[in-house]
Amino acid sequence: MSDDSTGSVKFTRKDFQSDQEVRWCPGCGDYSVLTAVQLLLPDLDVAPENTVFISGIGCSSRFPYYMNTYGIHSIHGRAPAVATGVAIARPDLDVWVITGDGDALSIGGNHLIHTLRRNVNLTIILFNNQIYGLTKGQYSPTSEVGKVTKSSPLGSVDFPFNPLSVALGAEASFVARTHDMDRNHMTEMFRRAHDHRGAAFVEVYQNCNVFNDGAFAEITSRDSRESMLIELRHGEPVRFGENDSLCVVLNEYGEASVAKADEVEASRILVHDEKRRDPSVAFSLSRLAEHPTQPTPIGVFRAVERLVYDDELERQLAQASAERGPGNLAELVGSGATWEVSG
Amino acid sequence: MSAHTRDAPPNDAESLTRVVIRFAGDSGDGMQLTGDRFTDVSAIFGNDLVTLPNYPAEIRAPAGTIAGVSSFQVHISDHDITTPGDVPNVLVAMNPAALKANLGDLSSGATILVNTDAFVDRNLEKAGYDTNPLEDGSLDAYTIFEIPMTSITKKACEPLGVKPRDAERSKNYFALGLISWMYSRPTEPIVAWTEEKFAKKELVRDANIAAFKAGYNFGETAELFDHPFEISPAPLPAGHYRNVTGNIATTYGLIAGSQQARLPMVYASYPITPASDILHELSRHKNFGVRTMQAEDEIAAAGVAIGSSFAGQLGVTATSGPGVDLKGEALGLAISLELPLVIVNVQRGGPSTGLPTKTEQSDLMLAMYGRHGEAPMPVLAARSPSDCFDAAFEAVRIALKYRTPVMLLTDGYLANGSEPWLLPDVDTLPDISVPFTTEPNDGDEFLPYLRDPETLARPWAVPGTPGLMHRIGGLEKEDGTGNVNYDPDNHDHMCRVRAAKVAGIASDIPPLEVNGADGDELLVLSWGSTWGVVDAGVRRARTRGHNVAHAHLRYLNPFPENLGAVLSAHPKVLVPEMNLGQLSKLVRAEFLVDAQSLTQVRGVPFHAEEIETTILEMLDE
Numbered sequence: 001m002s003d004d005s006t007g008s009v010k011f012t013r014k015d016f017q018s019d020q021e022v023r024w025c026p027g028c029g030d031y032s033v034l035t036a037v038q039l040l041l042p043d044l045d046v047a048p049e050n051t052v053f054i055s056g057i058g059c060s061s062r063f064p065y066y067m068n069t070y071g072i073h074s075i076h077g078r079a080p081a082v083a084t085g086v087a088i089a090r091p092d093l094d095v096w097v098i099t100g101d102g103d104a105l106s107i108g109g110n111h112l113i114h115t116l117r118r119n120v121n122l123t124i125i126l127f128n129n130q131i132y133g134l135t136k137g138q139y140s141p142t143s144e145v146g147k148v149t150k151s152s153p154l155g156s157v158d159f160p161f162n163p164l165s166v167a168l169g170a171e172a173s174f175v176a177r178t179h180d181m182d183r184n185h186m187t188e189m190f191r192r193a194h195d196h197r198g199a200a201f202v203e204v205y206q207n208c209n210v211f212n213d214g215a216f217a218e219i220t221s222r223d224s225r226e227s228m229l230i231e232l233r234h235g236e237p238v239r240f241g242e243n244d245s246l247c248v249v250l251n252e253y254g255e256a257s258v259a260k261a262d263e264v265e266a267s268r269i270l271v272h273d274e275k276r277r278d279p280s281v282a283f284s285l286s287r288l289a290e291h292p293t294q295p296t297p298i299g300v301f302r303a304v305e306r307l308v309y310d311d312e313l314e315r316q317l318a319q320a321s322a323e324r325g326p327g328n329l330a331e332l333v334g335s336g337a338t339w340e341v342s343g
Numbered sequence: 344m345s346a347h348t349r350d351a352p353p354n355d356a357e358s359l360t361r362v363v364i365r366f367a368g369d370s371g372d373g374m375q376l377t378g379d380r381f382t383d384v385s386a387i388f389g390n391d392l393v394t395l396p397n398y399p400a401e402i403r404a405p406a407g408t409i410a411g412v413s414s415f416q417v418h419i420s421d422h423d424i425t426t427p428g429d430v431p432n433v434l435v436a437m438n439p440a441a442l443k444a445n446l447g448d449l450s451s452g453a454t455i456l457v458n459t460d461a462f463v464d465r466n467l468e469k470a471g472y473d474t475n476p477l478e479d480g481s482l483d484a485y486t487i488f489e490i491p492m493t494s495i496t497k498k499a500c501e502p503l504g505v506k507p508r509d510a511e512r513s514k515n516y517f518a519l520g521l522i523s524w525m526y527s528r529p530t531e532p533i534v535a536w537t538e539e540k541f542a543k544k545e546l547v548r549d550a551n552i553a554a555f556k557a558g559y560n561f562g563e564t565a566e567l568f569d570h571p572f573e574i575s576p577a578p579l580p581a582g583h584y585r586n587v588t589g590n591i592a593t594t595y596g597l598i599a600g601s602q603q604a605r606l607p608m609v610y611a612s613y614p615i616t617p618a619s620d621i622l623h624e625l626s627r628h629k630n631f632g633v634r635t636m637q638a639e640d641e642i643a644a645a646g647v648a649i650g651s652s653f654a655g656q657l658g659v660t661a662t663s664g665p666g667v668d669l670k671g672e673a674l675g676l677a678i679s680l681e682l683p684l685v686i687v688n689v690q691r692g693g694p695s696t697g698l699p700t701k702t703e704q705s706d707l708m709l710a711m712y713g714r715h716g717e718a719p720m721p722v723l724a725a726r727s728p729s730d731c732f733d734a735a736f737e738a739v740r741i742a743l744k745y746r747t748p749v750m751l752l753t754d755g756y757l758a759n760g761s762e763p764w765l766l767p768d769v770d771t772l773p774d775i776s777v778p779f780t781t782e783p784n785d786g787d788e789f790l791p792y793l794r795d796p797e798t799l800a801r802p803w804a805v806p807g808t809p810g811l812m813h814r815i816g817g818l819e820k821e822d823g824t825g826n827v828n829y830d831p832d833n834h835d836h837m838c839r840v841r842a843a844k845v846a847g848i849a850s851d852i853p854p855l856e857v858n859g860a861d862g863d864e865l866l867v868l869s870w871g872s873t874w875g876v877v878d879a880g881v882r883r884a885r886t887r888g889h890n891v892a893h894a895h896l897r898y899l900n901p902f903p904e905n906l907g908a909v910l911s912a913h914p915k916v917l918v919p920e921m922n923l924g925q926l927s928k929l930v931r932a933e934f935l936v937d938a939q940s941l942t943q944v945r946g947v948p949f950h951a952e953e954i955e956t957t958i959l960e961m962l963d964e
Binding site: 018020047048049050051052053054057064065067068069070071072073074075078080081082083084085086087088089090092093110111114313316317319320321323324325326327329330332333334335336337338339340341342 | 383387536576579580585598602609631636646647648652654656673676767769817818
């Protein structure tokens with residue numbers, strides 16, 4: 001922490017680091033997410049004491065222990081619920097949810113979708129490594145069909161969730177995707193998510209180098225990014241590849257697909273609009289790649305404003321107090337028909 | 344009628360000391376409203392009373408069938424009573440199914456008022472009658488009044504321009520009017536309530552009032568009845584009264600707790616019978632700073648409440664047994680986080696979905712032990728509808744002071760039943776606020792699990808407090824620092840210290856009071872909603888000259904410090920419960936006492952007579 005010349009307090013990365021030794025496996029993608037968050041927070045102009053990290057269970061959910069903020073490492077899948085409690089009780093706090101693909105999409109799927117539709121003011125970071133790491137290598141709800149794991153020796157027969165499609169289907173007002181190999185992009189997505197008023201959902205493609213190494217390597221490695229990652233930028237045509245030779249177009253049904261830029265009319269190239277109220281184009285984009293082995297969009301898919309649950313709750317409280325005055329206990333217990341018994 | 348005296352008062356009304364009336368009809372017939380109104384007017388009149396609503400789980404079970412019968416029993420008296428009455432003296436039966444479903448509960452000689460219009464072939468068949476009981480002599484043991492309630496109601500509503508089909512729905516008001524005449528109730532409160540309730544539906548309002556007056560006048564003019572009855576006001580302690588159900592009293596107790604702790608409440612719950620009324624009522628009182636949230640499920644409700652407590656508010660959730668099953672893991676988390684939390688369990692019949700609308704006390708073991716690991720939690724139980732206020736307030740106090748989840752057990756009978764409530768002087772409620780920690784507690788450091796040596800409670804430092812940032816979780820932690828710790832000795836210590844913290848509450852609660860004397864041959868030990876009926880059963884045994892003591896437990900965990908001494912002061916111990924013997928198992932295990940169990944799980948309260956009979960049998964042995 002340091003005072004700048006204007007007298008306002010500036011925090012540093014160190015202010016957000018706890019004294020606990022970080023205990024993820026060496027080489028885990030979680031480290032880079034932690035670093036990105038710890039580097040970003042001093043920039044956000046919020047104090048550590050006004051920041052809360054809530055997690056569920058899983059490798060990524062150890063995250064709060066490493067942050068010198070307030071935090072709860074809660075129970076499997078329930079982080080969005082616990083975080084909702086913090087957020088509605090204290091709208092003055094910055095509340096983050098740290099979760100994984102098993103935590104958020106399997107055991108906690110219900111809480112995730114309802115938190116998104118309510119639009120509780122939370123920043124939700126989902127570490128998607130497409131595997132159960134903490135329990136040592138079972139397939140997850142985002143693992144591909146056919147995946148051979150300890151619990152699926154003949155290949156998984158579970159069809160996976162697409163986390164962004166789930167979030168968009170659940171009426172999320174802010175939806176973004178990033179990956180653990182690009183700190184700048186991660187930082188930008190986390191910043192945007194933090195600044196969004198309402199529930200912000202960020203999926204991070206995160207490498208589990210022990211149980212699912214290289215799951216995203218075909219799109220996130222330094223030399224493949226240009227041709228495999230499609231960076232969405234609001235208001236710009238969706239183009240990628242060497243010399244922007246590739247682009248995304250929508251067909252007459254609104255389905256997105258990749259085309260060669262020189263084979264389609266410029267007007268047919270999709271111009272990204274994250275503020276579009278109708279989520280169907282964002283939904284199409286979320287499904288452009290069936291697997292993270294095909295050209296995959298990253299960036300902010302959707303960022304729209306709508307009523308925020310905690311704000312509305314506050315508004316109702318204020319309205320009730322304005323209309324009826326502050327609660328009077330004696331009047332409350334004595335409400336309705338009463339009578340007097342004289343001694 | 345069994346309970347009347349022979350001296351007729353000058354106004355021709357015959358005086359009774361008490362009467363038990365049961366209104367019964369189809370679940371669409373408005374019997375709950377009828378019972379509620381009769382209860383309210385009796386309360387205002389000054390009688391003591393206890394009610395017992397009983398209705399099917401289905402919103403509209405097939406009309407005319409036994410399964411669809413809804414009833415409301417009210418016991419009114421001119422003296423202090425504690426039960427809704429074992430046996431109704433009067434049954435109002437709106438259709439054959441209502442008659443059939445309730446006849447078995449009546450004693451011979453009881454009065455039955457039947458709506459003859461409903462005794463047609465189709466309804467008789469639906470109720471399973473081969474012949475019309477009004478004609479086949481099967482009701483000879485009762486005093487039957489046959490009244491065409493539907494057709495008189497229709498006729499009374501005719502001048503108002505109400506369609507006959509709509510008018511028919513006011514027949515419950517006819518019954519209410521008739522019973523009001525029979526028991527000399529004032530008409531004004533019912534008319535006034537109806538005018539307000541149906542202010543926006545003028546035709547319904549007018550039809551109901553017309554039907555009510557028609558019923559009242561029918562009593563006065565028809566030659567069926569020679570005279571009305573009257574039940575004088577009961578000599579209740581002086582003060583200001585209202586009638587209250589357990590769920591409403593619970594709500595007020597929680598709000599009072601929040602006010603006296605100077606902490607806003609966050610109440611999260613998922614709709615479940617019979618606890619939903621707490622959510623409904625709290626939602627109406629946002630001006631007390633109560634944030635209510637209808638969560639997506641029971642687990643989320645518990646999670647939201649825990650998050651709110653972490654954030655420095657009073658986290659509360661309520662549910663019934665199936666919801667407690669689901670919340671179990673979150674309750675374990677709250678025990679591990681050592682945060683305040685109040686969980687109200689409005690018990691109902693189980694297992695599984697069980698009997699959603701019927702009462703039971705079968706979640707005691709669930710409250711005590713229904714979590715994995717060594718997970719001790721204070722448990723309290725309310726004894727009567729109005730007592731839910733005090734019990735809820737006490738649950739809040741303990742949760743805050745000891746930073747622990749507390750389970751308050753009520754049940755379906757308490758939740759929906761009502762009684763007159765001597766309003767508390769809220770200015771005398773204690774201040775139960777607890778200070779937040781705002782400074783480091785170990786040199787420059789803040790240790791989130793550095794305990795108060797007396798209460799063993801850990802400090803409560805809430806987000807927003809500079810310098811006290813800390814992380815807590817469900818993993819085992821080192822005492823003091825709160826850091827994750829898997830050391831065997833530390834875990835052993837933490838399990839014991841969490842147990843000691845809860846056990847230590849025993850020194851902060853009143854000793855168990857005994858109604859009776861040491862050396863009385865038999866002690867009846869009760870908990871929860873059986874208080875009233877056990878009290879009545881014990882009184883009956885005493886009037887027969889037996890020395891019987893009664894002790895009632897509010898605190899189930901920890902037990903009052905003197906419970907062992909109380910048990911050993913009596914040669915015989917009887918534990919009546921609406922389960923298959925849960926408290927008796929606990930006291931047998933804890934105190935090596937040969938407690939005898941009296942149990943039933945019929946979904947309705949015990950009868951005082953059952954208690955009395957068992958007492959007499961045990962004394963005979």
